[in-house]
Amino acid sequence: MALQVLDPTNETAPPLGQTAPRLASLAGKTVGFISNGKEGTKGFFAHLDRMLREEFGVADVVMRVKSNYSAPADRDIMDEIARWHAVVTGIGD
């Protein structure tokens, strides 16, 4: 028997933000880290901090830690992002 059935998915894409243009170089730039605060992030971000400064000439690395690792970044961190040239997040468990 022929049937007509309905699509169960959301169909419309969620309103994602736009990706920022890629930087030509990291030299002299400020890079922010948004850590979820989990144990595994510490070594990773410490190593990345050294790499960015020593190998890529990054001028400054700013480390921020979310107050709840399962929730979006806090408002004050989101406000601070505008002062950074690049952000690294979503890393570590």
Next chain:
Amino acid sequence: MQLASKTYDVTDIHAVQELYHSNGWTDGLPIVPPTHDAVQACLEWAMMAPDQLLGIEPVRGVAITAEKLAINAVMAGCLPMHFPAVVTAFSAMLQPEFLLHGATASTGGCAVFVVLNGPVRRELGAAGTFNALGNSDRATAVIGRAIRLALINILEVRPGGIDRSTIGHPGKYSYCVAEDEEDTGWLPLHARRGLPPEVSAVTVMAAGAPRQIMNEWTTQPEEILETFAAEMRANMRHYSIWAGNYALIIPRQLREHLQAAGWSKTDVAAFIHRRARIRRGEWAEVGKAAVVRDRGDTEYAALESPDQLLVVAAGGPAGGFGAVIPPWLGHKSRAVTLPIGACVDCEPPWR
């Protein structure tokens, strides 16, 4: 009734299954074809327009409409009469304190534990006795499954997609129980959480798998509850030390001993609050010495306060088996209770 969803013409029931499975729209089990008529019947039963908004998932900004929820409810096997409970459960999950995105995306792999209370249980034939946490009845099976299918399809909570669970647990297929309000003199869960006992209600909790306990060798309340508290301490040692909502499933045999001694749910919660505690140093006994640090003597309680404990009367009439249902992760997500089809503490419209 005009529905907005895209339609697919398929030749037969087998083609329906292949269409939905191949698109990743199922939990791996066969689904009921969500036809226009079946979805419309759900919406009409709940008196909801198709585009009625239940809420917007705040992290990804996804709108949850009644139509999409009804489609997934039909797929799960819901009849129209089951749909209001699904709507209420999903509305509860959209409350900020539930932290829906975190709870459904986490590597921790929790499921949404749903407790039904009030007259709706009997209207739906939702049973809280034999096999209460298993395949006890149609209503709890399909309501719990509808929650999972809606997460998969509306919020893309698919394994490896938004769902990053490392192992998950079987409750992710369906994790719904009806409280056995008839076989207890205890106040039902929703009434303890502030709703009038005569309304129907749904409580949702981001929860790990049930941890079964057994104690058939005492009638003393303190001894019975010590077994539950010990299982909570085990969870704190082996899984997570952080305080949050725990649920206790207490079967009739054990309830009768507790009630004969005059213990109410309040007494149970007070006892558990006192006893379900460990020192951080105990982590060293279970292979987690690395994170004890200098806080070995610090005491951690499983509950921040007694009212964080969800005491649920459920289970078959015989057997001293109960369960501890632990929180996904401390109080990052909090249990939410909402009435079904009723407005409690609302301002009257004429005011």
